[in-house]
Amino acid sequence: MADGAAIKEGFICPICIKDFRTPNNLLSHFQDQHSEEQDLLKSIKEIYGKAKKRILKLEDQDLQTFKEQNREVYFLEPSPPQDVGPFRSHTDYLKDLRREKLDHRTAETNRLIIRLDRLLRTFGPDRKQQEQELVEWLDGSSVTRCPSCAASFNIARRQHHCRLCGSIMCKNCSYFLPYDQAYRIVAPINNTSDKDYSGKETDTLRICDHCLKMLESRQRVQINQMLKPTIWQLYSLLEKNRKQVQSFVDLYNKMYDSLTSGETTFLLQDLQSLRSTIAEKAQIIDTLSKKIASEPVDPEMPKAVLVQNNIRKSTSNYIKDFLLTLPQPPSSEDIENIREKLAMSFREESDIRSSRQPKIQTVAVTTGWSPAPANIEPPSQDEDDNPLKEQMRIVRNYIDQARKAQRYEEVASLEENLRMLQDTYRRQRTALG
Structure with a gap:
């Protein structure tokens, strides 16, 4: 082979000098x-x-x-199971260490909050002196470098002190906490408002990076505690409407029993209006349960799907068993027939009641509702100035207010008062001839 010729590798034919690869x-x-x-x-x-x-x-x-080399691993018979030897639990030790760390962090954060609250109350030309009295500043005579960035202090790079812990830092490693943000951090803790502080919103406090992180961590915890998940808000609203509609259902059954027994305590139109209100509340409850069932679930909480489906299922059963099964309001003809059948007994009871001294009842306020003062115009000169007439006008005004507020029990009590006043007024007119 000549010098400098290329060297070929592979399955080469010695005659053709070609590579056939295999x-x-x-x-x-x-x-x-x-x-x-x-x-x-x-x-x-x-x-x-x-x-x-x-x-x-x-x-x-x-x-x-x-x-x-691996014969022992693959061909030896498995060894018999061994008895469990002595062991020691380090859970209590771990909890103690964790508790000490959390207590230390909590105590340090609380001290910062107390100091911040006091610093926000400092004002005047001697404010810097007041800040040094509240928080002891570290002596910087022996500190030649910034503890955070290790930059040397000189004429151009001065020493600065944290107003919360008193530590030393340079300008680049310090932060300015605005007063408005400090108000939001301190006010929820001490139940105070911005008016309790004398500083301006444009004022700031110089603090170090460590104190800033502690305050931000505390603020994040406060925000997380105040925020509620969407499903929690929906469920709270669902329970609120459910309790309200349950009180409506109880009142509806009471009014229905009264009307079907021939009593005149409640009116048919009030019963029909209440049934419409219950139907609207049932629709709201059904919509809320659907929203809860369709809420996205955190992958780390697989049982949340089961809870949401159970809420939807129980709500559907509640609507079907308690709201959709309410009896239909009786017709006015049915009520008249019932009252005609009981006319004799009612007439006899009315005679007995008319012979007694009437006793005017007051409005039974059991749920915190009370009527607004009635604005009744004085009677004209031609109109009867009997005090009973004025009382009847006041009671009628109260009845209108109670009906608009859907306080049907108060309506029934006021209607009874009005009937007594009317009976008394008729007897007076009859006696006068």
């Missing part, structure tokens, strides 16, 4: 193109066979060595 292609080429070179073909086959045997031999040796 030994089978090289043998096929020799048999087809160079059959006269039998000696050379024989030598190539011998070389290929020796190489193949050597490779297979090495693979067999490696496999045998691997089996011998």
Whole structure:
């Protein structure tokens, strides 16, 4: 081979000087193109066979060595189970360490909050002196570098003190806490407002990075405590409407029983109006339960899906069993028939009641509702100035207010008062001739 010629590698034909890439292609080429070179073909086959045997031999040796090295792992019988030895729980020790760390962080944060509250109350030309009296400042005579960034203090880089902890820092490592943000941090703790502080909203407090992180962490905790999940808000609203509609259902049943028994305590139109209100509340409750069931679930809380579905299922059963099964209001004809059947007994009871001294009842306020003062115009000169007439006008005004507020029990009590006043007034007119 000449000097400087390129060296070829691979399964190369010694006659054609071509690379056939695989030994089978090289043998096929020799048999087809160079059959006269039998000696050379024989030598190539011998070389290929020796190489193949050597490779297979090495693979067999490696496999045998691997089996011998791992024979104990693969072929030994499993050892019998051992008894559990003595053990020691470190849970209490871990809780103590964690409690000490949390207590230390909590105590430090509380101290910062107290100092911040006091600093917000400092004002006047000697404010800096007041701040040093509230928080002891670290002596900087022996401090040559900033503890945070290790920059040297000089004429251009002065020392500054944190107003909350008194530590030393440079200008680049200090932060200015605005007063309005400080108000929001302190006010929820001490139940104070901005008016309790004398500083301006444009004022600031210089603090270090450590104190800033402690205050921000406390503020994040406060925000997280105030925020409620959407599903919690929806469920609270659902329960509020459910309690309200339950009181309506109880009143509806009471009014229905009164009307179907022939009593005149309640009016049919009030019963129909109350049923419409219950239907609207049932629709609101059903919509809220659907929203709760469709709320996205946190992957870390797989049982939340079951809770949401149970809320939806229980709400549907409540609407179906208690709201949709309410009896239909009776017709006016049915009520008249019932009252006609009981007319004799009612007439006798009315005679007994008319013979007694009337007793004017007051409005039964059991749920915190009371009517507004009635603005009644004075009677004209031609109109009767009987005090009973004025009382009846006042009671009618109260009845209108109670009906608008859907206070049907108060309406019934006022209607009874009005009937008594009317009976008394008629007896007076009859006695006067």
